[in-house]
Amino acid sequence: MKNLRPLFVILLSCYFSLHSGQPGAEPKYVGNQGCGCHKSQIKSWTRSAHGKAFESLKPGKRKTAKKRANLDPDKDYTRDKKCLKCHTTGYRENGGFRDMASTPELKGVGCESCHGPGSKYRILHDEKPSSLTREENKADGAWYGSEDPDVCLACHNDDSMMTEKIDPKYKFDWKQALEKRKSYHTKITYDFKFKY
Numbered sequence: 399m400k401n402l403r404p405l406f407v408i409l410l411s412c413y414f415s416l417h418s419g420q421p422g423a424e425p426k427y428v429g430n431q432g433c434g435c436h437k438s439q440i441k442s443w444t445r446s447a448h449g450k451a452f453e454s455l456k457p458g459k460r461k462t463a464k465k466r467a468n469l470d471p472d473k474d475y476t477r478d479k480k481c482l483k484c485h486t487t488g489y490r491e492n493g494g495f496r497d498m499a500s501t502p503e504l505k506g507v508g509c510e511s512c513h514g515p516g517s518k519y520r521i522l523h524d525e526k527p528s529s530l531t532r533e534e535n536k537a538d539g540a541w542y543g544s545e546d547p548d549v550c551l552a553c554h555n556d557d558s559m560m561t562e563k564i565d566p567k568y569k570f571d572w573k574q575a576l577e578k579r580k581s582y583h584t585k586i587t588y589d590f591k592f593k594y
């Protein structure tokens with residue numbers, strides 16, 4: 399039995415290398431393209447405030463708002479760490495936004511900013527698209543902003559430059575904000591037929 403031990407160690411390490419990225423590993427951000435079947439959400443999100451959140455950091459954009467917040471309207475904020483945290487997807491997290499050269503697909507407040515990093519729940523979603531439950535999704539790292547205000551408050555908080563101290567219109571009421579569908583995407587109308 400003793401001389402089988404090295405073989406066992408090799409088999410064990412093969413098992414772990416094959417299964418990294420599966421149970422046990424932390425979910426990673428994969429970007430909006432991982433959510434490509436949801437065409438109508440992608441389309442409406444692209445036009446939404448969250449979809450355009452990165453553009454607001456460019457010089458010359460949203461000048462009035464920047465001036466009121468004591469920011470320089472002609473400055474380029476697209477590399478400013480302080481801003482990227484809330485104007486990109488998963489900034490500096492596992493698989494999340496780094497910079498425009500390496501992770502351009504994660505600019506703006508993408509799907510995963512509100513739905514959680516998708517590497518794990520996406521696999522499950524592919525396997526059983528119609529029968530997946532919220533509990534199963536959550537176990538694989540999905541978030542539900544309509545159940546948990548913290549999903550939105552991660553960015554809609556006092557660290558933002560645009561708070562009600564600047565203008566009462568920036569006051570964040572979670573329930574009311576959820577009603578503003580135009581700020582994220584159209585309500586889900588399943589884009590494809592399920593096989594039951």
Ligand code: HEC
Pocket residue numbers: 447448450451452454483484485486487507511512543544549550551552553554572575576578580581
């Ligand atoms: C990763 C950060 C982040 C998260 C998470 C986030 N938001 Fe936002 N939100 C922003 C930013 C940044 C803007 C402003 C975008 C811009 O105009 O540049 C914004 C804008 C908005 C606006 C104003 C849009 C408009 O059309 O005027 C609403 C409403 C809103 N968010 C609701 C929500 C809700 C509801 C959630 C949670 C389900 C949420 N947000 C989660 C960052 C975030």
Ligand code: HEC
Pocket residue numbers: 454455459460463464469475478480481482483484485552553554555556557558559560567568569
């Ligand atoms: C803690 C998260 C957070 C940080 C940090 C942050 N923002 Fe934002 N930003 C937001 C949210 C949330 C909104 C949406 C406010 C709303 O519409 O209610 C927003 C909105 C904006 C807008 C649009 C305002 C308008 O009325 O058009 C600009 C411009 C902006 N931010 C620039 C910046 C810049 C520049 C920085 C860095 C210096 C920065 N933000 C840092 C969360 C953040």
Ligand code: HEC
Pocket residue numbers: 430433436439440441443448507508509510511512513541542543544545576581582583586
């Ligand atoms: C600002 C936050 C926000 C962003 C960004 C966002 N969503 Fe959502 N989405 C929500 C909320 C809130 C719901 C309601 C269910 C929940 O709590 O997650 C929802 C629901 C959904 C649903 C239905 C889920 C279900 O359980 O029935 C799908 C599918 C979806 N979104 C896809 C997307 C896709 C694709 C993108 C990116 C193009 C995206 N979402 C970006 C906030 C967001």
